[in-house]
Each structure stands twice: as C-alpha cells, then as structure tokens.
Amino acid sequence: MEPHLEGGLTTSRAPAGGGDGATAIRRADYIPIIIACVLVALAGLGVVWLVACDPLDPRYPTFSVDVAGLDGLDGPEPAPTVNPAFNLTLHGVSPRCHIMSLGMCQERGAVAVSYAGAVLAWGRVPTFCVPVHGQRHVGMVALGADVGLSDELRGRMASERMSRSAELEVWTVIFQKL
Known part of the structure; x- marks a missing residue:
C-alpha cells in the first residue's frame, strides 16, 4: 500500500x-x-x-392379433350353421431397447377364432420373419365351413350383435424356424 x-x-x-x-x-x-x-x-x-x-436376458418378439374384418355372421339372428370368414392381422415386435433382442422366423403356424368356447374359423399363419429390433405385420384369413351353433350360442350372439360388440378369442400357434 x-x-x-x-x-x-x-x-x-x-x-x-x-x-x-x-x-x-x-x-x-x-x-x-x-x-x-x-x-x-x-x-x-x-x-x-x-x-x-434386463439386457442379459434374451427376448423373443411379442405377438398380438387384430380382427381387421369379418363376414358370414350377418343378419339379425345367426343361422343354425354359419360360414364365417375373419381377416386378421398378426403383429410381431422385437424389443428395441434390449441388447439381447432376438429376431424370429416362423415357418408354419395355425390360427383359430372362437366365440364363447366354440371354434368358428381356422386357418394357417403364413411364413414371416420379425427382424432384430424391428416389427412385422402379417395378414391372415381364418375360414369356417358349416359351423353349427347351439340355440344358446345363437341367442347370445344376437344380443351382443344388438350392442355392436362381441368378445372373440383368437388362438395362434407358431413354430420357429430352426
């Protein structure tokens, strides 16, 4: 200073x-x-x-099915025998965030559509592959020929048709190509 x-x-x-x-x-x-x-x-x-x-656990693709359309169940009350046809879309998605995410190729498979436990239609799943970290959408058709419906099932279907909703079950079995 x-x-x-x-x-x-x-x-x-x-x-x-x-x-x-x-x-x-x-x-x-x-x-x-x-x-x-x-x-x-x-x-x-x-x-x-x-x-x-959980990157160390291998993950296969997950699958879901949408009913894209149906035919053969028209009319106010179903007939004692029906010939239904269902257009279905199978969605396969392989997880994106997972290191061990696996793709899958399917060589054969089957699909069945049922209503209240009664099988209405069935068909084949076409060959397809879900790529690793990708997705695939596949169209399928399930057909039924002269499927008999009980009186109880026809009554239930008619009442659900009036409410414009019905619960269908779609079963898909696919076999992985080795």
Whole structure:
C-alpha cells in the first residue's frame, strides 16, 4: 500500500499477475467434483437401463392379433350353421431397447377364432420373419365351413350383435424356424 500524497488515503494495487493466485487454485478444485458428479449420474442412468431392459436376458418378439374384418355372421339372428370368414392381422415386435433382442422366423403356424368356447374359423399363419429390433405385420384369413351353433350360442350372439360388440378369442400357434 502506498500513502496518497494529498489526503493521506491509501490505495491498493493488484499484483502484476492479474489476480489472486488462490482464486485460480479454488476453481481448479471444482474440476474433480464436477467429473465425479457426471460419473455418478452416468452410473445411475446405467443402473436404470439395466433394471428396465434386463439386457442379459434374451427376448423373443411379442405377438398380438387384430380382427381387421369379418363376414358370414350377418343378419339379425345367426343361422343354425354359419360360414364365417375373419381377416386378421398378426403383429410381431422385437424389443428395441434390449441388447439381447432376438429376431424370429416362423415357418408354419395355425390360427383359430372362437366365440364363447366354440371354434368358428381356422386357418394357417403364413411364413414371416420379425427382424432384430424391428416389427412385422402379417395378414391372415381364418375360414369356417358349416359351423353349427347351439340355440344358446345363437341367442347370445344376437344380443351382443344388438350392442355392436362381441368378445372373440383368437388362438395362434407358431413354430420357429430352426
């Protein structure tokens, strides 16, 4: 500090280096803390991914079926014998977030459509492949010929038709190509 000549006031001057050397050291002390926080966050995300996706367990594709349309069940009341036809779509999806996600090729299969336990129609599943981390949609047709319906089943079908809803069961069996 230097005395000011006129009023006895003192002034301070910064060192020639442009700043306090301790400030630079304190900033450098934060770098390991920041790196540690980033590593902990990445490790946490890794644990969440392991729990959510379970990458070491191989996953086959999952399948679902939609009824795209039907024919042969028209009219206010079903006949004692019906000839139904169902247009179906089979959806196969292989998990995307999974390391061990497996594709699958199917060489043969069967599909059956039933109502209240009575099989109405059946058909074959065409050959298809679900790629790894991908999806495939396959059209199928199930046909029934002279399917007999009991009086109870016909009455139930007629009442559900009036409410414009019916619960169908679709059974699909597919065999993986080896």
